[in-house]
Amino acid sequence: MPKIVIAIDGYSSCGKSTTAKAVAARMGYGYIDTGAMYRAVSLYFIRERISLSNQREVLAALDAIHITFNHNKRTGRNETCLNGLNVEEEIRKMYISNIVSEVSAIPEVRWAMVAQQQKMGRRRGVVMDGRDIGTKVFPDAEVKVFMTADTYTRARRRQEELLEKGEMVNLDEIIQNLEKRDKIDTTRTESPLVQAPDAELLDTSHMTIEEQVDWVIERADRRLAEIHRLSGSQTKKA
Ligand code: DC
Numbered sequence: 001m002p003k004i005v006i007a008i009d010g011y012s013s014c015g016k017s018t019t020a021k022a023v024a025a026r027m028g029y030g031y032i033d034t035g036a037m038y039r040a041v042s043l044y045f046i047r048e049r050i051s052l053s054n055q056r057e058v059l060a061a062l063d064a065i066h067i068t069f070n071h072n073k074r075t076g077r078n079e080t081c082l083n084g085l086n087v088e089e090e091i092r093k094m095y096i097s098n099i100v101s102e103v104s105a106i107p108e109v110r111w112a113m114v115a116q117q118q119k120m121g122r123r124r125g126v127v128m129d130g131r132d133i134g135t136k137v138f139p140d141a142e143v144k145v146f147m148t149a150d151t152y153t154r155a156r157r158r159q160e161e162l163l164e165k166g167e168m169v170n171l172d173e174i175i176q177n178l179e180k181r182d183k184i185d186t187t188r189t190e191s192p193l194v195q196a197p198d199a200e201l202l203d204t205s206h207m208t209i210e211e212q213v214d215w216v217i218e219r220a221d222r223r224l225a226e227i228h229r230l231s232g233s234q235t236k237k238a
Contacts, residue, residue, distance in 0.1 A: 004142035005126055010148055015149070017129055019129075019204075020128070058108055
């Protein structure tokens with residue numbers, strides 16, 4: 001059975017990771033949360049007091065950063081590790097959300113992360129979520145989804161997520177952060193967030209997670225059947 005790449009891009013807090021994770025589990029594919037990688041870089045920059053405008057410092061820091069995902073059997077989740085240390089909880093905090101868009105707009109940071117992401121997905125059989133997967137990391141992804149949802153819905157989801165982790169943040173602060181990140185993500189020079197021409201739009205404002213997952217799986221199944229049919233007709237011709 002051939003394996004494909006499923007690229008899920010879109011705005012922050014539309015349910016990309018939850019959907020991508022569930023799709024990966026149902027298909028027996030790997031899941032790569034590329035936002036977590038930019039968050040881990042941001043954490044390193046904060047801890048090491050790297051000046052974002054100092055290219056030499058940024059490049060040296062990137063050389064010293066090693067990001068991996070470890071499967072936690074107890075939680076069943078893939079957890080982000082920065083130089084061998086589990087930083088999964090830390091990178092989800094608000095102080096990281098407040099600088100991650102600036103960090104991910106630095107071209108050198110993007111080049112380093114994109115190269116690692118392409119390596120991680122080179123055998124295919126992955127679901128990757130982010131902002132530039134269908135446009136830059138895997139422009140040849142077999143399934144491309146562009147997710148969106150209205151700002152209020154996204155902010156409420158983000159607030160619940162933070163609350164579950166014990167961080168109480170008011171809705172206005174979250175809305176401001178989302179709007180600021182949307183602006184930076186969509187207007188940066190290096191691979192801004194845009195819908196790839198061949199990506200299908202998925203508005204999750206009024207959808208449940210199950211519906212979102214089914215929607216993506218339906219497209220993946222359709223694509224796999226098409227690939228299967230094409231490879232069958234090629235074998236017959238040969
Ligand atoms: O998906 P997230 O909210 O964890 O992503 C954090 C930030 O990282 C987001 O503001 C934009 C950036 N990002 C990016 O620029 N490219 C990606 N492929 C993934 C995330």
